[in-house]
Amino acid sequence: MSGQCPFSRRQFLTAGGLGLLAAKVGLGQGMAAAVPAPGALAQAPTVPFRGRHQAGITTPQQGHTYFAAFDLEAPTREDVIRTLKLWTDASERLCAGRTAAPMESDLTKPPTDSGEAIDLSASRLTITFGFGAGLFTKDGKDRYGLAPRRPEALVDLPKFNGDQLIAEKTGGDLSIQACADDPQVAFHAVRQLARLGAGVAQIRWAQTGFASGDADVTPRNLMGFKDGTQRPEEKDRERLVWAGAEGPGWMQEGSYVVVRRIRMALEHWDGTDVDFQQQVIGRAKDTGAPLGGKGEFDPMNLDAADKDGNSIIPDNAHIRLATSSTNDGAQVLRRGYSYNDGVNFISERWPPWRQGIEYDAGLFFVAYQADPRTGFIKIFDKMAKLDALNQFVTHTGSGIFACPPGAGEGQYIGQALFSGAA
C-alpha cells in the first residue's frame, strides 16, 4: 500500500480545470452536464476568512449552515489563546478550500483533516466566531481574567414570554457558525475546529439549517410565507449591524448575534385557513404583499382600517410588531435558516389530551446587530407577548454571542480582547 497520503483539497480541482470547476459551482449530483458559461469563473467559490469584519455576517447567504455552541473547559487563558490561534489558521485554510492543516504523509498518525470535503469546492464557506458570557465569567468565576472586559451589550437574554428553552439547545461560552453552499462542507469545517479544540472547548449543542431558493427572490419559510422582505438598507448597516466606539475597543467592527431555535407547529398551521394565516402574518401568502398592498415591496400601511374601523394589518399581526417603525427604528440583520430535525412524539397535557407526532422543524433564527438591547431584545420582548404567530411557534433554543471584528493578517480571531488595553 501507499506510504504517502498526498491530500490537497483543491488538487482535483486544479487538475480538472475549467470544466470541473464549473461542475462544482453548486450544482447538485447528476447535474454535472449542465456546465455554466465561462462567466461562472468570476463567481469564486471562496470567501476570504480575514478582513475588517468577520465573514458570514453580511456575506450573501449560503444554502446551508452548521452552528455549534461550545462550553469552554480550558484550564488557563493561554489554552484559550492557543486554540483561537489554531482555529484562525485552520479557518483561513478551510475557507480557501484547503484541508484544515497540511496533510501528514505519516500514516501512523491521525489525519490532520478528516477528509470528507476533499472532492468538494469551498462552497463559499464562511466561519464566524462568537464569544458568550461564559468566556468572561462562569458560575461567578473569572476563569481567564476577562471579566472586566465583558461588553455591556453582551447581556444575558431575559426570559421571554412563552420561552420553552431546552438546556441542551441553549447557551454556550463560544459559538462557531459555518455557512456554505454544501452541508458537508459546513459540517466538515466545524468538525475540524472541534477536534483542534479538544480539551479546551467542547461542543454543547449544534444545529443544522438550510436556505432554499435564489438570491434575487425573497425565500419562503416553512410556513409558506415570504420571509425577509424587510432588511436593513446597505446605508444603515454601519449603524445597525456593526459595533462602534460606544463599546469596548476590542469589539469595534464586530457584531452581536442572537440565535433562536424556533419550532413551528406545521401540523396545526397547515389546517388553518389561508385568510387566517394572512392575518397572522400580515401579508398575502401568494405575493408577499403587506395586507392592503399589491406588491411584496409595497410599504406597509399600518393606519389603514376597514369600514368597521379594524386595522387592515391586524394589531397583533407579525409584521406590524416586527417592523422598525413600530420599534423606534430598531432593526436587526436576519440571517436565519430553516431547520428540519425530523419528528418528535408529544403528549399534550390539556384537553383533549392528544398524543401524537409533531414535526421538529422550523426556523433557526440568526440575527446580527450592533447592540442586542436596542436590537433583538427591544423588538422581541413585545412580540413575545403580542404576536399572533406565537400560537404556532415555540422557542426551544437560544444563544447570544459577541462576534469580534475580523482577524487581520497575522492576527488571531479575538486577539484584541486578550492583548489590547481594557
Place this chain on the structure above:
Amino acid sequence: MSGQCPFSRRQFLTAGGLGLLAAKVGLGQGMAAAVPAPGALAQAPTVPFRGRHQAGITTPQQGHTYFAAFDLEAPTREDVIRTLKLWTDASERLCAGRTAAPMESDLTKPPTDSGEAIDLSASRLTITFGFGAGLFTKDGKDRYGLAPRRPEALVDLPKFNGDQLIAEKTGGDLSIQACADDPQVAFHAVRQLARLGAGVAQIRWAQTGFASGDADVTPRNLMGFKDGTQRPEEKDRERLVWAGAEGPGWMQEGSYVVVRRIRMALEHWDGTDVDFQQQVIGRAKDTGAPLGGKGEFDPMNLDAADKDGNSIIPDNAHIRLATSSTNDGAQVLRRGYSYNDGVNFISERWPPWRQGIEYDAGLFFVAYQADPRTGFIKIFDKMAKLDALNQFVTHTGSGIFACPPGAGEGQYIGQALFSGAA
C-alpha cells in the same frame, strides 16, 4: 386584500423563461449570476412519477432526502385505498413541479398546499412508496384483508449483532422517501402527503439526509472515505434490484428497500491513525484504491498477502466482507445519504465512565434489492459479526418495506395489491 390566491408552482418559472430556469437548476443562493449554457435546459428538473418502476430507485441520486415511516391508523381497507389514490395524484403533481392540488381561490379554507416550494423548481423530486409488514398484519390482526398477500421476501429483519435500535427510529407500516436536489422541496412533498393522509397514516419517524458532490465522482462519506465504488452493473439490475415472477404478481417490477440509520463515532474515528483507518475500510483514504491496488476502480485482490502471510486487505476489512465475491454474488443497490442531527449527550457505562457529547451524524443507509433474504440480510448478517468498522458505527434505526411497481396512467400506487388476484 386580495380575494384570490392564484398559486401555481411553475408560474414564476414559465414567466421568467430561460434565464430564470437556468438560475434554478440547482444553483445555490448568491450564485444566480452563473447562468448555465442553454444545454442545461435539456436537464429538466422533473422526473416523471409514473412508470414501470417507481422513480427514486435507479434515478441518479439527488442531493437531499426526507424519509418518513408511517403507522397506519386507517379503520378500513377503503380508507387505505382512498389515501393511496390521493397520494398518487398529489405525487404526480409534485414531481412535475406543481402544488399538491390546484390551489383554492377560497381563502376561508385551509390551503391545499402549504406553499413553501412555490418559488422553487421541482429539483428532480422523486417520491417512492413502500409497504411494511404492518399493512398486512399488525399485532396479529389482518386489518385490511391483505395478510395472505404478504410477500415471502418481506421478512421481518432479524436482530443483528450490535443493533441498538431506537423504537422511535424503527419500523413503520408504510414508507415514503422523497429525494430532491433541494431539501425544502423534499420535505414539502412528504408534508403534503402526510396532511392528505390525516386519520389514515400518521408519521412514526422521519429522517433527513444529504449527498454532496458530483455524479461523476464517488462521494466521500463522513468518515472521509470514498463510499459506493462498487455498484451493481446496469446489466445485473434486472436480477438484483427488481422483483420478478418468483414472488406475488403485485410486486413484480417492484423492489424491497432496507433502511438503516447508522451513527458514526466520528469523535473517536478522527483520533485514529490513517493507516488504521485504511485497514478498517480496506481502501486507501486518498485515492479510494483497494489496499494493494493503485486506482479506485482496480479490482480487489483478496488473496494478496504480505511476506508474513497476512492479508493485504485484512480479513475483517469492511470492503472484503461487503463485496459480492465473498457473499456468493449477493449485491444491493445502495442509495444512502449522510445524515446530521447535531449532537447528543452520552454517558458511557464502562471505564473510564466518560460523559460527554457525541455527534449524532452518520449514514442513512438505503438499499434496494429484489429479495432482502439474498441481499441485505445475506451480506449484513456476517458483517454485523465481523466487520472491523463495527467499532465505529452503531445502527440506531431500521426499516424494511416492499416498494410496489410504478403506477401506470390511471392507476394508483400499489393498486395491484388491492385489486388483483392473490
